[in-house]
Every structure is written in structure tokens, then in C-alpha cells.
Amino acid sequence: MQTDTRADTEANPFGRPLFDDPRSRKLARVGVVDVGSNSVRLVVFDGAARSPAYFYNEKIMCALGAGLSESGNLNPDGRVRALSALLRFKHLADGMGLKELMVVATAAVRDAADGPEFCADVLRETGLRIWVIDGEEEARLSAQGVLLGWPGSYGLVCDIGGSSMELAEISDGRVGRRVTSNLGPLKLRDIKGGKKGRSAHINTVMADLHSRMGAQRDRLFLVGGSWRAIARVDMHRRGYPLHVLHEYRMTPKTVRETAKYIAKADIEDLRTACGISAARMSLVPLAAEVLKRLVKTFKPKDIAISSYGIREGMLYEQMPQQLRDRDPLIEASRFAEAKDARLPGFGKVLHDFIMPIFKGYSAPRKRLVRAACLLHDVSWRAHPDYRAEVCFDNATRANLGGLKHSERIYLGLALLHRYSNSREGTRFEDLYELVDEKTRLEAEILGKAMRFGAMLWMDKDADRAAFRWYPKKKLLELRLSKAAVPLFGEVAESRLQSLARSLSAEVQVKVVKD
Numbered sequence: 001m002q003t004d005t006r007a008d009t010e011a012n013p014f015g016r017p018l019f020d021d022p023r024s025r026k027l028a029r030v031g032v033v034d035v036g037s038n039s040v041r042l043v044v045f046d047g048a049a050r051s052p053a054y055f056y057n058e059k060i061m062c063a064l065g066a067g068l069s070e071s072g073n074l075n076p077d078g079r080v081r082a083l084s085a086l087l088r089f090k091h092l093a094d095g096m097g098l099k100e101l102m103v104v105a106t107a108a109v110r111d112a113a114d115g116p117e118f119c120a121d122v123l124r125e126t127g128l129r130i131w132v133i134d135g136e137e138e139a140r141l142s143a144q145g146v147l148l149g150w151p152g153s154y155g156l157v158c159d160i161g162g163s164s165m166e167l168a169e170i171s172d173g174r175v176g177r178r179v180t181s182n183l184g185p186l187k188l189r190d191i192k193g194g195k196k197g198r199s200a201h202i203n204t205v206m207a208d209l210h211s212r213m214g215a216q217r218d219r220l221f222l223v224g225g226s227w228r229a230i231a232r233v234d235m236h237r238r239g240y241p242l243h244v245l246h247e248y249r250m251t252p253k254t255v256r257e258t259a260k261y262i263a264k265a266d267i268e269d270l271r272t273a274c275g276i277s278a279a280r281m282s283l284v285p286l287a288a289e290v291l292k293r294l295v296k297t298f299k300p301k302d303i304a305i306s307s308y309g310i311r312e313g314m315l316y317e318q319m320p321q322q323l324r325d326r327d328p329l330i331e332a333s334r335f336a337e338a339k340d341a342r343l344p345g346f347g348k349v350l351h352d353f354i355m356p357i358f359k360g361y362s363a364p365r366k367r368l369v370r371a372a373c374l375l376h377d378v379s380w381r382a383h384p385d386y387r388a389e390v391c392f393d394n395a396t397r398a399n400l401g402g403l404k405h406s407e408r409i410y411l412g413l414a415l416l417h418r419y420s421n422s423r424e425g426t427r428f429e430d431l432y433e434l435v436d437e438k439t440r441l442e443a444e445i446l447g448k449a450m451r452f453g454a455m456l457w458m459d460k461d462a463d464r465a466a467f468r469w470y471p472k473k474k475l476l477e478l479r480l481s482k483a484a485v486p487l488f489g490e491v492a493e494s495r496l497q498s499l500a501r502s503l504s505a506e507v508q509v510k511v512v513k514d
Contacts, residue, residue, distance in 0.1 A: 030046075030318075034311050035064070037186055062085060068187070082118075106133065106138050135178075141310045143168035151327070155218040155220060156169055181208075182205065185283035210297050219301065241431050246401075256295075262284060329371050334374055350454065355369070388419040392428055394415075406434060417444050417448050452496050456484055477508045
């Protein structure tokens with residue numbers, strides 16, 4: 001099999017895809033179940049293994065850990081609900097043809113005196129064997145979930161569940177020190193002394209975590225339903241228009257302001273406004289107290305919400321290193337092209353044709369150009385009147401790893417302009433403001449370049465045309481082979497002129513010998 005290092009991938013960004021490799025195909029349609037202190041969730045992954053889509057995703061709130069601190073046992077009602085949920089999930093998995101369903105249990109089951117009995121009941125009733133993991137292993141898997149979305153990332157991962165909170169450091173794509181604590185909101189409910197007692201307990205535990213983990217001044221990655229709920233409240237408070245939680249950014253200041261906002265709010269009104277379940281919302285004020293102290297203690301430079309956690313970490317665990325090293329955005333884009341484009345493989349031709357215009361771009365921007373070329377035709381089935389908006393909506397809201405919100409907007413605008421000269425008059429105009437005018441113009445140029453280039457080929461192996469771009473002269477030269485001249489009709493010429501106007505450039509067209 002062809003080897004593929006990161007350097008090779010940079011040199012040949014359209015090298016051999018891995019989603020068709022046997023080691024990757026076995027990761028298609030993988031099912032995992034997370035038996036947590038607050039909820040039991042089934043996720044079935046499918047698609048490109050490096051950036052999997054959520055084929056199926058269902059969560060049932062069971063509150064297994066409610067009252068655990070006082071009774072020492074799992075919540076009896078929660079046990080009934082969890083067993084019922086697992087029986088349902090087993091039947092669903094069988095119906096989907098899954099060969100195996102991996103089931104992992106965290107703090108509530110590992111801490112409860114009747115945890116082993118519960119696992120035995122599940123095995124007897126469903127045939128599912130539960131893997132009960134300790135806190136450090138939970139931290140490791142959650143951190144690996146973050147690495148699935150941010151390969152090579154660095155910082156501190158904080159995963160909060162109902163009964164525990166774990167910390168793990170990541171650096172250069174690897175998991176380092178890990179610790180666990182009892183700072184889950186279900187446990188905090190049972191702390192004596194009200195808010196003052198909770199505050200003293202949180203401060204003491206956090207100080208101990210800091211002494212064990214050391215200084216962590218890089219990015220803070222937040223994993224877990226309570227953190228995501230707080231992010232939803234932050235979006236609501238700020239009037240933030242892109243309601244995508246993954247890669248949503250907060251600052252220490254916004255955390256303080258949102259914690260204060262939650263403390264003063266009518267919780268039911270806030271729950272309704274933010275679309276958060278009642279069971280989850282009941283934990284949000286407690287989680288906000290923890291987050292406020294966490295940020296004050298560790299002083300991260302910025303804060304990112306991760307939708308990837310322990311379930312994605314279980315998938316990452318099975319990946320060969322060759323697949324882990326791949327860019328999740330590019331792998332997902334290649335998979336989409338292979339599955340949905342009219343002419344799979346044309347993305348590389350289009351990329352090579354338009355790249356002279358973008359040769360001065362930074363590496364992160366070139367990466368987005370590459371992804372856009374792969375995705376430029378995957379929405380062709382949409383009605384022509386709505387195709388541009390469908391492209392923008394897909395790019396900004398799709399399950400694509402390794403994308404900041406600003407990069408989602410850039411990619412969405414580029415794909416919108418692949419089908420439309422104008423971006424005005426859409427229902428997404430409030431989202432455009434998340435990037436500056438320069439970025440909007442760059443995305444427009446990329447979209448119009450793809451819009452024109454797509455008119456010159458229906459044979460991905462043909463050698464028809466080439467661009468030469470002279471930025472100082474503001475001159476765009478199109479060199480056509482004789483075989484391509486018949487393709488350069490009125491519509492194509494109009495699209496080329498539109499591209500030139502966005503570049504503020506003059507156009508020269510030259511016909512060269514084949």
C-alpha cells in the first residue's frame with residue numbers, strides 16, 4: 001500500500017484517498033453507546049472514517065447518577081430507563097446490520113455499589129457487554145475525540161458529565177497528563193451549604209486539579225452536554241447567528257458574562273429560548289459555576305466547544321496512524337465528491353486550473369480552496385433556483401471537522417458563488433458579517449473561478465485551458481487549446497468577465513496549439 005506522511009499529503013493534496021482502504025472501510029457504520037451519569041446515547045458513524053457522518057444519533061435522559069452521593073447506588077428509575085434504552089439500541093443496531101455495538105459506561109456506573117449488578121442485568125437482557133472505564137481512561141478517550149476534529153491540536157480538554165469532570169492535556173496530536181474529579185453537576189446538587197458550600201468545594205477541587213495538571217494557558221476544549229448548553233445560552237445572549245456548536249469560540253470574559261446571565265435568568269424562559277431540554281437545563285446553573293472557576297484557575301487563551309468527545313474518541317482509537325494523520329476536512333470533501341459529484345475526480349482538475357490565481361494564499365486558505373474544489377458539484381441535484389443557498393447551508397452547517405466558524409462562512413460563500421454571481425437577497429446575510437469584507441471578496445473570487453472553470457471540462461482527463469495571473473499588472477490571462485475554443489461561448493465569456501471584475505483585472509484570451 002502507498003505510504004502517506006503529512007509531508008506527502010502537502011506535496012500531493014489529491015493523493016490516494018483512504019476511505020476506500022480496507023482498514024478504513026471496516027470503520028464505516030460503527031456503533032457506540034455512551035452510558036453516562038445523565039444520559040444514554042447511541043451514535044452510529046458512517047462515511048469517511050476520518051471525518052465520519054452521524055448516520056444515527058439518539059439520546060435518552062436517564063439520570064443514572066441522580067442521588068448517587070447519598071445512596072451509593074444508581075437511581076432506580078434511571079436503571080429502568082437505561083435498561084430500556086439499551087434494549088432499544090440493541091434492536092436498532094441489529095436492524096442496521098452492525099456487527100458490533102461498543103458500550104462504555106462512565107462515572108455513575110463505576111462509582112455505584114450496584115454498578116456490577118446493573119452491567120450483569122444489561123448483559124442478560126440485551127446481550128450487550130458494558131466496558132466500565134475509570135476517570136483517566138474517560139479523559140483519554142474524550143481527548144482523542146477532540147483530536148479527531150482537531151488533528152495536531154494542543155491545549156486542555158475538559159469533559160464534564162453528570163457525576164464527574166475530567167481534564168486531559170493534548171499536544172502535537174497526543175494525549176498527556178489526565179485527571180478526574182467529582183465536579184459533575186449531579187454530584188454538586190448534593191453538596192451541603194447551598195451556593196456558598198458549592199463554591200468552597202469547587203474552589204478546593206479546582207485548586208487540587210491545577211496543582212496536578214500544572215499551568216495550562218493554551219486553548220481550552222470543552223466537551224460534554226452541559227458545556228454545549230452553556231454555549232447555546234452564550235449564543236442567545238450575544239445574538240450569534242450561526243447555531244453550530246462545534247468550534248464555537250468563547251473568551252474568559254464572555255464566560256463570566258454568561259455565567260452571570262444564567263444566574264440572574266428565569267431558567268424556564270431561558271430553556272425555552274435556547275431550545276434546551278428541561279433535564280439538561282436543570283444542570284446548567286451548576287455547570288456554569290464550575291466553568292467560571294475552571295477558566296479563572298487555568299486562564300486559557302481561548303475556549304472552543306467540541307461536539308466530539310468520548311464516542312468519537314472510541315472511533316479514533318481504532319484508526320491506523322496513517323488515517324489519523326489525514327485532514328478531516330479534506331477526507332470528508334473527497335468522500336462527498338466520490339459519492340455525490342457528477343464527475344468524481346474533476347475537483348483535482350478544477351483545483352489545478354484555478355490555483356494560479358491563489359498561489360499567494362496562506363496554507364490554511366489553500367486548504368479551503370482545495371476543499372471547495374472537491375465540494376463544488378456535490379449539490380447539483382438541488383433545484384437551480386435554490387442551489388446556491390443549499391451550497392451555503394450545507395457548508396456552514398454540515399458535519400465537517402477541522403473548520404472554524406469563519407472558515408465555514410468562507411467555504412459557504414465560495415460554493416454559493418459557484419452557482420450565483422450575487423450573494424445579496426439570501427436568508428443568510430446575517431452570517432456574512434462573521435467574516436470581514438476582504439474574506440468575503442476572496443470567497444467570491446474563488447466561487448467565480450470555479451463557476452467559470454466548470455464550463456470548460458466534461459472530461460476530467462482533457463487538457464483544455466490554463467490560467468496565468470499577474471497580480472501586479474492586474475492581468476488575468478486565459479490560455480485555451482484549440483479543442484476548448486468551442487466551449488468558450490457567450491455564457492463562459494460572461495462568467496470569465498465576472499471573475500475579472502471581482503479581481504479588478506483585465507482579461508486576455510489566447511489560443512495555443514494543442
